[in-house]
Amino acid sequence: MKRVVDARGLSCPEPVLLTRQALQEQGIKEITVLVDNKVAVENVTRTAESLGCQVLVTEQNSDFILTLRMN
Amino acid sequence: MQKHALIILSGLTLGALAVFLVLMGNPGNYGVCIACMLRDITGALGLHRAPVVQYLRPEIIGLSLGATLTALATREFRTTGGSSPLIRFSLGFVGMIGMLVFLGCPVRTVLRLAGGDLNAGVGLVGLIIGIVTGTMFLKKGFSLGRATKISPANGIIFPLFILGLLAAALITPSFIFASKTGPGSLHAPLFLSLGAGAVIGVLAQRSRLCMAGGIRDAIFFKDYHLLYGFLAVFIAALAGNLLVGTFKLGFVGQPLAHTDGLWNFLGMLLAGLTAVLLGGCPLRQLVAASEGNTDAAVTVLGLIAGAAFAHNFGLAAGPKGVPPAGQVAVILGLLFTLGMGIAVCKFKVGGEVKNEKSRGCQGTVVS
16 A cells, blocks of 8 residues: 655654654555655654665655555 | 764754853853743733743744754645644643742753753753653553644644744834843843844754653663763863853852742653653754644744743742742642543554554555
């Protein structure tokens, strides 16, 4: 199952908090996280990598799409 | 450790520059303090009339301009707004009262501790408990809601305000107040302060240095990245103070400090709580405001209004202690902030985790 976290426009540390919540769910292999600033990209990437995920970041318009895959 | 290099470098630089600025003329343990320096600027603009704390601190001007120029150069300047601006203003306002009862922001808490001021240790305990309380609200779903992209015209107002302060600092017109005695009269030369502020602004923008965030992430997520910056400030300032002979261990006779433990504790508890609910300490708010974040700019205006109020109504502490009105204000500030926390948690406006309905994320996510 794949889940989407829309954290655009949210203050620090809410994007990280939501990402962690989503990653803690059973059976989740992949999560897409949407954020709209570099700080959130860095914070979510750091958190996801520390939890053993591979992170792929793509930029679309002025938003960022982070694809998190559980190793 | 390589991925932490920038945040450590930023912390070390800030700590070292803070000691240097004191050596060059700033008051003791007051090389950098976002709260006190904004308070001094508030006084210089005549928004409060406490004659001993009025000076257009160039460190704030340099820091903000450094952050703005770096954000522009890295294409990170984005104009956003609309995330509960009035709550942010209010939290900035009451947070400033807490910081002026303690006499320092989270940055100065570390600098005071690195100068041997043990009262700051009491403040640090309050700061940590405030941050823990704030994270409990976050766990319960506290969110000030989404900011959205807004007209760039909004984003240039704060940098224009800072440019106005720069012009005033350079031209020194007669309507700008400047203390003749007291802490406001003690300062490093203008261009040194401006340059040091700019260096800190560039590094803080790149590294996202945030003192309250460091403690929050360490406790909340076991993520020590920002905490390394916090520790680096302490280590550099401690080493610097020991080197130049400004380290003095104890509670009594510390520069710009009082020994009333209860109010040092409660003042910083309020500061920590508001910082977590706002998403960052005053340093981070100032940097974000300089990057086009108008919600952070409104928070800085709240800090300025809080400083004006604190000195116009005799709430701010002095070396002799905390006036009764300041004690009442901190209690009211705590009640207000806790009330806001509960009220906001009941009306959830934050982000959401959704199941994707089709392949690819475009068009499938409710924004």
